[in-house]
Amino acid sequence: MNTRTTSLRSQARRRRTVSVLIGLALAVIIAFVVQQSLSAAFADAERTGPLPSSTPRPSGQSEGSVIAPSEADGVIRDGDQPTVFDVDRAAVGNLDASLLAALQRAASDAEADGVTFRVNSGWRTPALQERMLQDAIAHYGSEAEARRWVATPETSEHVTGDAVDLGPLPALDWLVQRGWRYGLCQIYANESWHYELRPEAVDQGCPEMLPDPTADPRTKR
Template sequence: MQRTVGLVAAGALVGVLISALGTMSIGADTGAGPERTRTQLDSRAARAMPPEPPPAITYVPPEGGASAPKGEKEGKTTKGACTVDPSYHDKDTSGMTSSAAQAWTKAKEEATSKGVTLCAHEAKRSVAQQKAEFDEALERYGGDRSLAEKYVLPPAKSLHVSGLAVDVQPRASAAWLERTAGALGWCRRYANEPWHFEYHKDYASSGCPALKPHP
């Protein structure tokens, strides 16, 4: 009798073990166990990784923007747009002083003969226009006047208002004018503004003065 009970108990134990092994096998076949472990490891690794730094903020001086002329439509060049790059203007320079306007006309003719197109993205500005530009820069730089003046001058200091400055675009055209080294009466004046040129009659004979770091 005792032997029979023992055999029954042993059989029951074997059945439990077989059932347990079957459950483990199913878990292994489905990948549920390893998948949970992998997910946990991935989650821990993600928490351990430092967050990515925010992208650097680059401030673009207002005078250096490449805003398209109003009315610009894709595939078309509107009146007043630079013919070689419609993202820039080519403004009328008749508001300059007569000597500067003549020198600009001569520079454009010389450039054309070399296969280069000079566009006057900005030329003569009124006091109100220059003040608006300066006020925008002042707001952009948190009211710091000295910092704002590194990018846009107030009306009293601007040669755009005086009719003796032009912002040349596109950049390759400005680089060509810079290489003339003042021979055409125009010189780049600021290291942080490769587009900004100023006129002086003496540049043709004396060459360009050293660049200033900023206005």
């Protein structure tokens, strides 16, 4: 093999590597833009009209307002994202206690690195979850596509307080590298912001990500 052939192959490999890296970067940017767009739409949910239906919450927890979901339902308005320590906010304070404790431990360590966790969405009432699903259907044009991003009230881990959507990008980057140490794992490949607690990850690492919520057995129960 002559020097010219070797050089051409090296250049081809470099071009493929650059193309892959650019593709990954674009995928992350697109996913983040989609999440921010949906967050902004959902934050205005209380002003966009009635929901078609709602699903009761477990005994002892508020069902929320079908007509106008509010902050009490877990609404977080765009530009007013709380930290994981703002437990007076329903979206944060009603998270599962173990998940919240892990988030606060991680956030304390991240602060030492100059990184702040912001909650874009946390606990939600069924009313808010249903509103978000209907907004997603309108946004994407079909329920099948919407379900790749938003679960039903019956199957959402947000409704049970077992999931949280975090930002901004520096926080997500920090969690990608260190989240497993706290049992915090990204669950869906298409949702870089969606984290749940997997205590076994501390010893075993986070499980392989599912492509999107439609591949999650929990959304089919």
